[in-house]
Amino acid sequence: VHIKSNSKLVGRATGNMLSAFSQTTAESVPKETLEKPTGKPPKQDVANIVVQEARKAGVDPILALSIARIESNFNPHINIKASKKAQGLFQFIPKYMDEWSTKYGLEWDKRFDARHNSKAAMKMIKDIVRYLQRKGIIRNSTPGRVDPEEAYLIYLSWQQGSNGITQIVRAAAAGQGVPKNIQNHMDNNTS
Numbered sequence: 001v002h003i004k005s006n007s008k009l010v011g012r013a014t015g016n017m018l019s020a021f022s023q024t025t026a027e028s029v030p031k032e033t034l035e036k037p038t039g040k041p042p043k044q045d046v047a048n049i050v051v052q053e054a055r056k057a058g059v060d061p062i063l064a065l066s067i068a069r070i071e072s073n074f075n076p077h078i079n080i081k082a083s084k085k086a087q088g089l090f091q092f093i094p095k096y097m098d099e100w101s102t103k104y105g106l107e108w109d110k111r112f113d114a115r116h117n118s119k120a121a122m123k124m125i126k127d128i129v130r131y132l133q134r135k136g137i138i139r140n141s142t143p144g145r146v147d148p149e150e151a152y153l154i155y156l157s158w159q160q161g162s163n164g165i166t167q168i169v170r171a172a173a174a175g176q177g178v179p180k181n182i183q184n185h186m187d188n189n190t191s
Helices: 008-022 031-035 043-057 061-072 094-104 114-134 151-174 180-188
Strands: none
Touching: 043 061, 043 114, 061 114, 061 151, 094 114, 114 151, 151 180
């Protein structure tokens, strides 16, 4: 059985899933479990925060949840002891901390706080979608409603950056391989 990604069935199922998340309010998520990196907080609490912040920012909650799931499996404390690795819920990389602070308001000392990390990520997602729209890489998506057929391009841009996605799309259009540095970076993200 094949179900189209934009069918009414998929829309209802997605709506039901998001409704389940929205039943938990910010007040019902124990603050100390999400801010203090003492242990791994429940995934449901973290997912609720992602949905709340996505809705506040006007970002498609399914996209935001998908990115958080891929990047950290909803663990805001991931790589807490690995100072050079990507860290936190949306996996921000230390070498870009100044840029992310300026552009997205990410305070590096709060990178393991699920809500703070999510707020910065939502600003970054909006920037990525707008960049891809300007470049003509995506045509049907907005920050608030992502076309399922274009979601992979948005995530690939999250993973590879604006330069990386541009090179990947150019190479694909020309029927060529991507530059070795981009290929290495993609390979490192799948291991």
